Amino acid sequence: MPRFNVLSSAILALLVAAPLATAQSIATNSPAPLSTRVTSYDIDARIDTDKKSLDATEVLTYKNLTGQPLTSMPFHLYLNGFRPESTFTSETHFTGGIRDNEKADEYPKEKVGGITITRIAADGYGDLTGAMHFTAPDDGNMQDHTVAEIALPHPLAPGATITFHLAFHDQFPVSIARNGYKRDFIMGGQWYPKPGVFWHGAWNCHQYHSTTEFFSDFGTFTVHLTVPQRYVVGASGVPTGDRANADGTKTLGFYGEDIGDFAWAASPHFTVTDGTYNGSLGPVQVHVLALACHPKAGPRYREIIEKTLAEFDRRYGPYPYKIITVIDPEPDSQIGGMEYPTLFTGGTSWWEPTYVTELTAEHEFGHQYWYGMVATNEFEDAWLDEGINSYTEVNVLSSIYGRDTSALNRPYANAGDYELQRIEYALKPDFDPVTHWAYKFRNSQTYSGVTYGKTATLLATLESIIGRDTMDEAMRTYFMKFRFTHPTAEDFLRTIEQVAVARGRATILPAGDAALGVPVGFADVPPVNSSLRRYFNQAVYGTQVLDYTVDSVTSSPVQWWVPLPDDKNARKQVPYLSTVYLHRKGDFVLPVTVEIVFSDGTRLRDHWDGVERWTKLTYVRNAKVVSAEIDPDHAILMDVDLFNNSYTTKANRVPARKLSTIWASAQQLFAQLVTWIV
């Protein structure tokens, strides 16, 4: 007989009573709903851990808040992307994906996944199974099957609600991207039929692509998962209880609200590490499910997430949910480093001496803000989640581990996260603007380099332009204003402009100024038209490359025809004409600061607007120029080559010797190894 424990019963009772009272939610620390709950899911799934499949029923209630009658409804069926015919597989095969790339000419059987809706009906509409058909709004590939559409027999009136009853079957593939199985670990991500988002007057329901992620409405989720009793399960939302079944399985309940998706992970090898962070809205449980083969992972994940929660709370705003679940994915799977509401997967290994574990966990947690709550369209504006998140990742990790040591901090070597982002961008700086739709990038490398690296770098550079405090305030304003909504690129940029203008860090440009350009896309925030537009047009909407260089530095006596005095002190009185040539090699125009250091120790700072291709700075002083450096504060990280930003007359050969010694020694070793053939 099914058995519920007392605590579970109490929680469920609260859950049932929740809509009837203004009492605190069981899933969030907010007394009131945080989002416009468009959808409500009630899913009951039975997972076959041997066959790596599940059978489920789903009751989906959808509120028509679009203001217009709806005659059809599209559904995402992401699991169908794991078939050779799909657009996802085709793209990964030909232009590469950001996870597993299926390059071979044969598609492995174990990598075939899929979702089949066996029945769909709606209250007041009858059986709609026959009315469902596949569509391919992005590329016309009718074999794709990641989007299905249901034509409603009669329109759904504005303000009305429709309740669907679905039965579906999932077959999980060996993990290819974000979900699936590896050994006895199963990740249920994007595993249930999910409607598109009615956005800006139309359905927005893209196919699954090799580089795209997801977009969905906010809602509530009541989910029950039945698994073998030996399995430990982590899922979105809060656990609401469990019961043991007579057939050796158990059924676990979860409830989430004001979230846009629901994911779960199951493994018999999870060990639990719990912690609590006392946030500004209330306590947050840090619930870590780490694999037994990673004995250090649990405490590491917990520690970094507690610190990250504190940083986000302080910088951007409160984390309102009562729980954050960290899943430690199976080694060698393609499941690590993925975000879902109130749950994410990390990435570590049994031996991990760097901060990669912490970096991955911080990044995926950051998505609770940039995707989870500020729910931008990941198909069309990937930079608004991945890019902004990379930027905040750099700042948060710098606070915790130090700017230059946030990725690696060993006595013999170091690396800062900001540098890793910058290098990723500098490798592919000019193929695509950050605003390209995720599946329209040249390939997966430019997608990653631009979406993650360039966005993080351009926002760090913007921070240096408007000041860290202004940038922090802008980010906080953006988060607090747009959480639980679907903002656009212009919403983000205009928010920054508003704050920068209010703080006197930017000015309003007169109408008709050529720098304004043309605002792109929809936005709730009215145009600000600030002086920052020049930067946005190049860094955000453009592909211009920023590369300034100190071309040459010379110092000669003004009276060059007069022999230099022999006396050392007398020489110090000789006036020198020093010339510094600066060159803008790229087509990105940005005013820069230059620092000139003289042999008498004097440091001067000059400014160059960078409009012309080059400029000449001249100085007459009783000292020679020792060095000249563009961007002496090292704030313009968008410059693709930092080495040519400076010139010092005193040559330093140590780096060349160091690197060539490493190379020569490695070569010697390789040569010695090769001779083992003889």
Next chain:
Amino acid sequence: MIQQRNLLTGGLRLTLQSWPALVWTYVLNLGLAVFFTGPLRSQIAGITAHSLASQRLTGAFDLGTLGGVIGNLSKGPGAAVGGTYFSIPIYFVLYFLIVPGALVSYQTGGSAQLFPLLQSGFTYFWRFVRITLVTLVIAGPTLAGLNALENLWTDHVDKTIVGRPGFLLGLAGVIVVLLVAALLRVYFDLMQVYTVQLGLQSESGQKAGRQIRQAFKPAWKALFGNFFRTYLTFVLLTVVGFAAVLITARAAMHSLAQPRVWPMFLLAQIGLFISLLTRFWQRGAETVLVLDNPIAIEAVVAPEPVVPEPAAAQEAASDGAEEFSI
């Protein structure tokens, strides 16, 4: 009477007696690496020498800055990096010449200076090329098959065991393959030593191919007649050589952030030298084994075998033994 001298000490003695062979090999490898890395060093200096950004590679070892250097190198013509690889085939060819010379020196006690080494090397060059080809023909399929089995083993382990135990079990599979590779290596090393011995004993123009064929059997007999001490000596020295490289590489790595380059250079070179020393030591140990198990004279001298007086034959055998006895 067949002697059984200590391979480790005997091998070391031979190696030290012919120390110029080891030193020349090391110096040539170092010289080639330094010479061919020159353009790369210049290219890196062109990027870093006058840039303030490179300071983070002077008193520190900042991987982001290193990434910037690599990015800049990739923007150039690329010849500097590509050109460095030429040192490897040149060293490979020189090694083909030095090793026979060293083995001749080990067996005869002759000079191991560069000229005599190369002179002997040219004499045995094609014989060693042929042995290397035979090595590849036999070791290639053998190790490829083992590698396939090792992959199956790794896949099998990977299905159920992960983390440190999985790594160790996978490593065990690799070690088995390496142990078989070591067995093949020691056998063909012995073939080389016997080939040199045959060459030294038949200056009358016996065909090189025949000498190689005649070396198969004695090498087999010598190896499996003295299997454990031969194989364990070889494996021990291999482990010592690679351990030296690993330990000094780790120590060198810890000096990366210093503004001085010489500690890193010195540490790396110590490891590389010890590694090379152990390889020459292995050759010395194998030579001791071969000298203790010489090929019967009658099998070598053809077509008119001269049967020596029993006393003379015994004396000839003991001459060689005395020369290297400890």
